[in-house]
Amino acid sequence: MKDPNNRRILITVIMGSVRPGSYTSKAVALVANEIELHDDIAFEVVDPATLKLLPPGITGDETDAKKLRASVSKATGVIFATPEYHGSFSSITKLVIENLGFPSVLSGKPVTLLGVAAGQIGAIKSLEALSSVCAHVGAIVLPGPVSVPRVREVFDSQGRCLDSVVEKRIRSVATNLIDYIRGNICPRLTLEAMVRAGTA
């Protein structure tokens, strides 16, 4: 199924760092590469650095917020990748979530989480906080969030992952979501299509 128009599954990946050359983007590149291995899946990486997102209550140009909401609305599943900043997920990730509406278009979407941190404890605290916020807005947060500690030692300057075990764990953020979608959402969509067509 090489035609992109035939790709039934769409995954939106939300980048949680706007820092040029961020380690989050290096990890996201691996996640994107893993998704690309699946011919029937399309994906979009949302880079908030390219969007003008406003805090709630500030009126202004809503064009990019609408684009963001459209990407998440049509997604079958969503991946959040965030750095750990001051013991939590990044403020830009929160701004993205706040721009997803109230009620949120994340509601009902399966979500997997990836956190990277410079420290040896990893991104545990940011993943717990992000999981809580995603669940609060109604997302289906899948078990198995991936935390990458000492991330600056894991990638080289070219973005190559130097640790095959860590690379496998980062890629699992994609495969975990894909397995959930294939096992739970695709059968439901197929059944609905059959019911509509009168063949079920």
Ligand SMILES: Cc1cc2nc3c(=O)[nH]c(=O)nc-3n(C[C@H](O)[C@H](O)[C@H](O)COP(=O)(O)O)c2cc1C
């Ligand atoms: C404002 C700020 C706060 C940070 N707080 C933490 C922290 O609490 N724990 C930690 O392990 N690393 C912390 N770091 C380091 C980041 O985890 C590190 O920059 C890492 O490269 C991931 O961020 P990046 O994707 O932007 O590169 C912090 C960095 C910044 C800029």
